[in-house]
Amino acid sequence: METRRVAAFDFDGTLTLRDTLAPFLRAVAGPRDLAVAVVQTAPRFAIAMLSDRARDAAKAALLRRVLAGRSEAWLRELAERYAEAIVTRQMRSGMPERIEWHRREGHEIVIVSASPTIYLDAIGRRLGVDGVLATELEVGADGLLTGELVGANVRRAEKVRRLEAWLGGDAEIWAYGDSTGDRELLERADHPLRI
Numbered sequence: 747m748e749t750r751r752v753a754a755f756d757f758d759g760t761l762t763l764r765d766t767l768a769p770f771l772r773a774v775a776g777p778r779d780l781a782v783a784v785v786q787t788a789p790r791f792a793i794a795m796l797s798d799r800a801r802d803a804a805k806a807a808l809l810r811r812v813l814a815g816r817s818e819a820w821l822r823e824l825a826e827r828y829a830e831a832i833v834t835r836q837m838r839s840g841m842p843e844r845i846e847w848h849r850r851e852g853h854e855i856v857i858v859s860a861s862p863t864i865y866l867d868a869i870g871r872r873l874g875v876d877g878v879l880a881t882e883l884e885v886g887a888d889g890l891l892t893g894e895l896v897g898a899n900v901r902r903a904e905k906v907r908r909l910e911a912w913l914g915g916d917a918e919i920w921a922y923g924d925s926t927g928d929r930e931l932l933e934r935a936d937h938p939l940r941i
């Protein structure tokens with residue numbers, strides 16, 4: 747059986763020019779309400795650099811403040827428009843061509859990111875990737891976001907766990923990342939590329 751060949755891309759700062767979560771939250775809540783949410787969660791962000799757990803807790807607290815009680819259907823509509831803006835105006839130079847090179851080589855392409863699937867799924871469709879492994883947001887039976895995450899924030903070792911689960915076996919891996927949050931993914935890869 748032929749070994750799978752997979753290109754795993756981090757998203758923010760690797761495929762894109764900058765972070766995409768904060769602008770998405772601003773689109774959801776508006777600048778004023780996002781600023782209030784940031785101020786309310788500031789103590790958590792102040793200690794976020796102390797550990798991965800503190801950083802994840804700070805992100806979860808901000809997402810809870812901004813997203814809890816919002817309609818998943820409305821957010822998905824917003825995410826479609828947001829995804830179009832990201833793909834047309836925020837992609838890092840050369841990265842769409844790199845994705846195309848992997849596609850021509852017959853490699854599977856996957857995005858592995860701490861950003862939420864609510865908009866990464868729409869971006870993944872536009873880029874024609876084979877999978878999106880990202881942070882999931884919990885939706886209640888009423889169709890409203892609870893503000894909680896489903897599972898872990900997809901950064902550091904969680905990126906490797908999600909990729910391994912998606913692969914379900916051996917593969918030759920190209921990995922692209924730009925930060926310490928990608929270190930484990932790059933270490934796992936046969937062909938690591940720091941952007």
